[in-house]
Amino acid sequence: MVFPFGSLLDFRINLTDEHEMFRRSVREFAERVLEPRVREIERSNRIPEELLRKAGENGFTGLGIPQEYGGQGTDITFNAIYVEEVSRICPAFSVATLVHELFVYPVLRYGTEEQRRRYLPPLARGEKHASHATTEPQAGSDVAGIETRGVREGDGWVLNGRKYFISGADKADYFIVLARTSEPPSRKERWKGLTFFIVEKGTPGLRLGERIEVMGIRGSHPYEVFLDNVYVPDDNRVGEEGLGFKIAMETYDYGRIGVAAQAVGISQACLERSLQYSIQRKAFERPIIGFQAVQFHISDILTKLEAARLMLYWAAALATSNRAEASFAASMAKLFATEAAENAALKAITIHGGMGVAVEGWVERFLRDTQILKTYEGANDVQRLVIMRQMMRQVFGMEIP
Numbered sequence: 001m002v003f004p005f006g007s008l009l010d011f012r013i014n015l016t017d018e019h020e021m022f023r024r025s026v027r028e029f030a031e032r033v034l035e036p037r038v039r040e041i042e043r044s045n046r047i048p049e050e051l052l053r054k055a056g057e058n059g060f061t062g063l064g065i066p067q068e069y070g071g072q073g074t075d076i077t078f079n080a081i082y083v084e085e086v087s088r089i090c091p092a093f094s095v096a097t098l099v100h101e102l103f104v105y106p107v108l109r110y111g112t113e114e115q116r117r118r119y120l121p122p123l124a125r126g127e128k129h130a131s132h133a134t135t136e137p138q139a140g141s142d143v144a145g146i147e148t149r150g151v152r153e154g155d156g157w158v159l160n161g162r163k164y165f166i167s168g169a170d171k172a173d174y175f176i177v178l179a180r181t182s183e184p185p186s187r188k189e190r191w192k193g194l195t196f197f198i199v200e201k202g203t204p205g206l207r208l209g210e211r212i213e214v215m216g217i218r219g220s221h222p223y224e225v226f227l228d229n230v231y232v233p234d235d236n237r238v239g240e241e242g243l244g245f246k247i248a249m250e251t252y253d254y255g256r257i258g259v260a261a262q263a264v265g266i267s268q269a270c271l272e273r274s275l276q277y278s279i280q281r282k283a284f285e286r287p288i289i290g291f292q293a294v295q296f297h298i299s300d301i302l303t304k305l306e307a308a309r310l311m312l313y314w315a316a317a318l319a320t321s322n323r324a325e326a327s328f329a330a331s332m333a334k335l336f337a338t339e340a341a342e343n344a345a346l347k348a349i350t351i352h353g354g355m356g357v358a359v360e361g362w363v364e365r366f367l368r369d370t371q372i373l374k375t376y377e378g379a380n381d382v383q384r385l386v387i388m389r390q391m392m393r394q395v396f397g398m399e400i401p
């Protein structure tokens with residue numbers, strides 16, 4: 001009945017009073033601190049540093065980091081709640097959290113104790129920022145196709161390559177960089193021979209390239225990053241040599257829950273704005289909410305929103321209990337929630353009529369944002385493949401031929 005899951009109990013979501021109290025505190029922060037600055041962020045295409053500092057002061061930069069490393073010691077559900085509530089107001093603001101997770105997860109899970117003690121506390125306090133650098137101009141979905149090279153030299157490594165679309169690289173103090181450190185044994189095993197390294201800002205040869213202008217998430221920018229003969233000691237290697245691909249895939253499984261949370265926040269915003277507008281706006285002498293077509297659009301937004309929210313917190317619950325199925329649950333949540341958010345944004349634009357397409361109407365931005373959510377941390381069509389592959393692997397122990 002519940003195939004490919006084991007039992008109905010696998011669908012438990014486990015939200016508690018503590019989660020709800022936390023949600024309220026994030027909403028208060030988002031409405032009081034962020035909302036008054038959204039127009040400025042959209043117009044200037046810049047997130048003021050002081051807002052990131054305030055998130056740090058509220059403890060939000062320490063989510064997902066254990067207390068022994070200066071964090072809040074909270075599980076991934078708290079991260080999802082934070083990202084959802086912030087994205088309801090300003091999706092771009094939550095990108096910093098997603099990017100931090102892509103640094104924190106591999107260091108926490110595969111790094112050395114020394115790396116955890118050095119890098120995690122300043123990130124938890126919000127004093128330092130991190131970036132995750134995997135993508136290259138010729139390799140995004142195809143992670144194994146990266147060309148950045150890491151060559152052993154003495155007690156360390158020399159890195160050379162060009163990374164592309166690296167979010168937050170302008171603010172980053174620490175980069176986690178994926179490089180090829182050995183040739184793969186065969187074409188079929190291209191994923192072998194990749195390794196992660198931490199590179200600190202200021203390391204000779206590490207250079208910021210052009211800023212890439214994208215259609216949405218205004219205020220958060222991806223950058224090109226160059227590595228020209230960058231020397232890092234072997235102490236900066238994260239995880240075993242050659243294990244980088246596996247670490248990257250696990251990191252994205254975890255990170256996709258954050259993208260699903262961004263999408264749920266956007267759908268929530270579209271629902272609230274559509275309801276408010278359709279109650280206030282009159283046509284043919286009656287509020288437009290009286291028209292059945294408008295009611296249908298709102299019902300669709302609401303239905304998909306709640307389904308997406310259930311998938312999000314279900315994937316987070318599976319990840320919290322370290323269940324293997326969390327990997328494809330996270331992909332399903334990312335796929336469904338981002339497409340639901342795109343649909344919600346389109347319907348919100350329709351309901352707002354002319355104001356829907358006017359920049360000053362403040363709903364068209366959500367459609368632009370959803371296109372980015374559908375692309376990063378694994379494009380949605382790639383998620384469709386990942387869902388099938390992971391499910392077949394876990395349920396039948398087989399690879400798709």
Ligand SMILES: Cc1cc2nc3c(=O)[nH]c(=O)nc-3n(C[C@H](O)[C@H](O)[C@H](O)COP(=O)(O)OP(=O)(O)OC[C@H]3O[C@@H](n4cnc5c(N)ncnc54)[C@H](O)[C@@H]3O)c2cc1C
Pocket residue numbers: 099132133134135138139140141142164165166167168214217222372375376377378379380381382385
């Ligand atoms: C705003 C933004 C921020 C980003 N931030 C970061 C970051 O911080 N760090 C980082 O490392 N990367 C980052 N990225 C990169 C992002 O992860 C990649 O853009 C994404 O993985 C897609 O890769 P690509 O752009 O190379 O597209 P491609 O891999 O070239 O794919 C192009 C199209 O082909 C489809 N496709 C590719 N392979 C298959 C397949 N096997 N089956 C079916 N369809 C397929 C894809 O679905 C897509 O529609 C960011 C991207 C954006 C837009």
